[in-house]
Amino acid sequence: MxxxxxxxxxxxxxxxxxxxxxxxxxxxxxxxxxxxxxxxxxxxxxxxxxxxxxxxxxxxxxxxxxxxxxxxxxxxxxxxxxxxxxxxxxxxxxxxxxxxxxxxxxxxxxxxxxxxxxxxxxxxxxxxxxxxxxxxxxxxxxxxxxxxxxxxxxxxxxxxxxxxSLIDSIVAAAGSSPAYFYAFLEAMQQEAERQGIDHDTARLLVQQAMLGAAEMVCHNPQLEISELRAQVTSKAGTTAAALESFAALDLNGIVAKSMQAAVARAQEMATTF
The missing domain is CATH 3.40.50.720 (NAD(P)-binding Rossmann-like Domain)
Known part of the structure; x- marks a missing residue:
C-alpha cells in the first residue's frame, strides 16, 4: 500500500x-x-x-x-x-x-x-x-x-x-465490545477466586478459555457459533447447567439491550456535539 x-x-x-x-x-x-x-x-x-x-x-x-x-x-x-x-x-x-x-x-x-x-x-x-x-x-x-x-x-x-447508520451498530458489535468481554472475564475471575482458586491461576484459566474459544470460532468459519456451543454442551452436564442459568437470567435479552444502549448513545452523541 x-x-x-x-x-x-x-x-x-x-x-x-x-x-x-x-x-x-x-x-x-x-x-x-x-x-x-x-x-x-x-x-x-x-x-x-x-x-x-x-x-x-x-x-x-x-x-x-x-x-x-x-x-x-x-x-x-x-x-x-x-x-x-x-x-x-x-x-x-x-x-x-x-x-x-x-x-x-x-x-x-x-x-x-x-x-x-x-x-x-x-x-x-x-x-x-x-x-x-x-x-x-x-x-x-x-x-x-x-x-x-x-x-x-x-x-x-x-x-x-x-x-x-450501520456504523452505530458496529460501535455496539465491535467498537465497544472488547469491554463486554473484559467485564465477563472479570466476573468469571472473581467467582473462581471466591471458590478458592488463587488470583493468578483464576486469571490464567479465564483468559486462556476465552482465547481458545475465540480461536475455535476463527478457525471454524463453516460452523455457526451455536454449533460450536452445542459441541461443548453434553446433555444434563455441567455446561448445560451453566447455560440453563444464563437462559433463566435472559442472557440474550441482556446482551441485546446493552448493544441497543450503545447504539442509542451513539445516535444521541450525533445530536449533542
Whole structure:
C-alpha cells in the first residue's frame, strides 16, 4: 500500500493502539505524526514507536496528506475550527475515529472539507487483532477508500458499510465490545477466586478459555457459533447447567439491550456535539 504521511490529532488510547499496530506491521514510523496538547502521551509514543510528535495540530497536519481525527467528540468542533483557521486543509483525506459524529457534521466542522471517511476501530488494533467498520460518502475516490481500508487492515479486519447508520451498530458489535468481554472475564475471575482458586491461576484459566474459544470460532468459519456451543454442551452436564442459568437470567435479552444502549448513545452523541 501507499505509505502516505499521516497525522493523528489526539494521542489517546485508540490512536496509540492504531499507531502501535501500524508500526508493528511495517508502516514506516517516519511517515506517522501525532499531536496532543500535553507532552506525556506524545513522549511515550515517540520513545516506544519512533514517530514524529508535536503539540501543534497545525504543524503535523501541514506536513501530512492524511489526517486521523482522534479527539473526543465533544472537543471535535473547536479543534476543527482552530485547525481550519491555522492551516490549509484542501486536498487532504480525513479519517474520523470519533464515535457518534456523522460525516456531514464532520464536514461542517472542517469548514466544508468533504473528503471525510468515518471509521470505528477498537483497541485490539494494537495487537493487529482489531475490527474496524468504515463508511465513505459517494464523493470519496476509490484510491482514498483503498488507502483507508489498507491502512486499517494493518491492524486487523475491516468491514465497509453502505449506510452510515450501520456504523452505530458496529460501535455496539465491535467498537465497544472488547469491554463486554473484559467485564465477563472479570466476573468469571472473581467467582473462581471466591471458590478458592488463587488470583493468578483464576486469571490464567479465564483468559486462556476465552482465547481458545475465540480461536475455535476463527478457525471454524463453516460452523455457526451455536454449533460450536452445542459441541461443548453434553446433555444434563455441567455446561448445560451453566447455560440453563444464563437462559433463566435472559442472557440474550441482556446482551441485546446493552448493544441497543450503545447504539442509542451513539445516535444521541450525533445530536449533542
Amino acid at each position: 501507499q505509505h502516505r504521511k499521516i497525522a493523528f490529532i489526539g494521542a489517546g488510547n485508540m490512536s496509540n493502539s492504531i499507531i502501535s499496530g501500524l508500526v508493528k506491521n511495517g508502516y514506516p514510523a517516519s511517515a506517522i505524526f501525532a499531536s496532543n496538547p500535553s507532552r506525556p502521551k506524545l513522549d511515550t509514543l515517540k520513545s516506544e514507536q519512533g514517530i514524529q510528535i508535536s503539540q501543534s495540530n497545525a504543524d503535523v497536519v501541514a506536513q501530512c496528506e492524511v489526517v486521523v481525527l482522534a479527539v473526543k467528540p465533544q472537543l471535535m468542533e473547536q479543534m476543527c475550527t482552530e485547525l481550519a483557521a491555522a492551516t490549509k486543509l484542501d486536498g487532504k483525506l480525513f479519517i474520523s475515529i470519533a464515535a457518534g459524529l456523522p460525516v456531514k457534521r464532520l464536514q461542517a466542522m472542517l469548514q466544508g472539507q468533504d473528503n471525510v471517511i468515518r471509521t470505528m476501530p477498537n483497541t485490539p488494533s494494537a495487537l493487529a487483532k482489531g475490527m474496524t467498520g468504515l463508511f465513505a460518502p459517494s464523493n470519496i475516490s476509490q484510491a482514498d477508500k483503498d488507502y483507508a481500508g489498507q491502512l486499517l487492515k494493518h491492524v486487523g479486519e475491516i468491514a465497509w458499510v453502505n449506510e452510515e
